[in-house]
Amino acid sequence: MDLAxxxxxSYEDFVDAFGNVVxxxxxxxxxxxxxxxFATLTALEAALGEFIDALxxxxxxxxxxxxxxxxxRDGTLTRESSEEQAAAGMDALGSEEASRMSRLNEExxxxxxxxxxxxxxxxxxAAVLRQLSERRGNVREVxxxxxxxEVKKICRLRLHTLVLTDxxxx
Amino acid sequence: MDLAxxxxxSYEDFVDAFGNVVxxxxxxxxxxxxxxxFATLTALEAALGEFIDALxxxxxxxxxxxxxxxxxRDGTLTRESSEEQAAAGMDALGSEEASRMSRLNEExxxxxxxxxxxxxxxxxxAAVLRQLSERRGNVREVxxxxxxxEVKKICRLRLHTLVLTDxxxx
Numbered sequence: 105m106d107l108a109x110x111x112x113x114s115y116e117d118f119v120d121a122f123g124n125v126v127x128x129x130x131x132x133x134x135x136x137x138x139x140x141x142f143a144t145l146t147a148l149e150a151a152l153g154e155f156i157d158a159l160x161x162x163x164x165x166x167x168x169x170x171x172x173x174x175x176x177r178d179g180t181l182t183r184e185s186s187e188e189q190a191a192a193g194m195d196a197l198g199s200e201e202a203s204r205m206s207r208l209n210e211e212x213x214x215x216x217x218x219x220x221x222x223x224x225x226x227x228x229x230a231a232v233l234r235q236l237s238e239r240r241g242n243v244r245e246v247x248x249x250x251x252x253x254e255v256k257k258i259c260r261l262r263l264h265t266l267v268l269t270d271x272x273x274x
Numbered sequence: 275m276d277l278a279x280x281x282x283x284s285y286e287d288f289v290d291a292f293g294n295v296v297x298x299x300x301x302x303x304x305x306x307x308x309x310x311x312f313a314t315l316t317a318l319e320a321a322l323g324e325f326i327d328a329l330x331x332x333x334x335x336x337x338x339x340x341x342x343x344x345x346x347r348d349g350t351l352t353r354e355s356s357e358e359q360a361a362a363g364m365d366a367l368g369s370e371e372a373s374r375m376s377r378l379n380e381e382x383x384x385x386x387x388x389x390x391x392x393x394x395x396x397x398x399x400a401a402v403l404r405q406l407s408e409r410r411g412n413v414r415e416v417x418x419x420x421x422x423x424e425v426k427k428i429c430r431l432r433l434h435t436l437v438l439t440d441x442x443x444x
Contacts (some may be wrong), residue, residue: 115336115387116344123298130298135333138387159329163305166285174286217285217308 106268110148111141124184125262126156126255128167145267152263153256165218165251171232172197172205173219184262192224192232205233212240216247223257276438280318281311294354295432296326296425298337315437322433323426335388335421341402342367342375343389354432362394362402375403382410386417393427 105121113121115137123130136155142148156164169175169185172194181189189195197205212220220236227235239247275291283291288307293300302325312318326334339345339355342364351359359365367375382390390406397405409417 114383116383119336128300130337131301131329131333134336135330137336138330138332155330159301160305160308162308163301166289166304166307167300213284213286 105266107142107145107148110267113137121266122263124182125152125259125266126164126167127169127182127185127258129159129164132156132159145263145269148267149260149263152259156252156255156259161248161252162218164255165221165248168219168221168255170209170213170219171222171224171236172202173209188224188258192227193229194224194232197229201229201233205236208233208236208240212236215240216244218248218251221251221254221258223254223261225261226257275436277312277315277318280437283307291436292433294352295322295429295436296334296337297339297352297355297428299329299334302326302329315433315439318437319430319433322429326422326425326429331418331422332388334425335391335418338389338391338425340379340383340389341392341394341406342372343379358394358428362397363399364394364402367399371399371403375406378403378406378410382406385410386414388418388421391421391424391428393424393431395431396427 110118110121115134118137118140119130119133122133122136126132132152132155136148136151139151142151169181171189171192175181176186176189176195194205209220220239222232222235224232239250242250280288280291285304285307288310289300289303292303292306296302302322306318306321306325309321312321339351341359341362345351346356346359346365364375379390390409392402392405394402409420412420
């Protein structure tokens, strides 16, 4: 849809459309609806980002599933997350890769109290495993900040699949 | 489960168990997990209430479905909301009652920009219709406050179906 359509949506249709731009946090879209009209897609993205920053970061991160974890195995991922994890090859790990991913995820969660969050669409399988391995050695504050940066990247890409950009691509 | 079990839950199991004590806001449980251990069920309830108060109220309210609305007709209510709406008879309105409810819901939403929220388990069909009719005449600030009070009542009852109370009932 285009931005004029977005700005004309009722809160119900807005939350239906944008309720999962931040994983399992329809509250974000529900709150940001009050800020319409949005002059540009960038303005909508900024409003979402500002609201994300006002929420407790570890709470937002804990609403995210593990990569190649229980929800993927059980088929209980959100549609968006399912597509993103598939794009990074998380649904087709070899048994050794799957074990390694599982072990690193558990280590990461035990250390930080929230899951490893990364924008899967911007990374392939090797990059995800490498970053997970590296990032689990960070201090907590760094990972909180980094996790939220990744949430915003995920949000941005989800948004761009829903709203036409302001300027036509050349 | 008892409180010792609650306090021993991983964030994942905690969010699985309590993720919908505030409708479609797993963020609330996800954030409050950081505050464990909870000395009493009242302390858990207070932590949830405190976090609810820190969020934009209209955002929380907009995550709630209409009573006897589209989600009920489409079968897309959350399990908790479905049971609560049934308890208040919302799934068995006569055609005239259903029309009236639908009209009042639309008026309420057009006036306030969020849905009419009421703890359905504490009201029967007649009380819901009466309160909806009365409350739609309030000023917005009153309804924001009142709606959040109802969110907390709903939260409390959902919590009490999940956690054993501290003291045995006599």
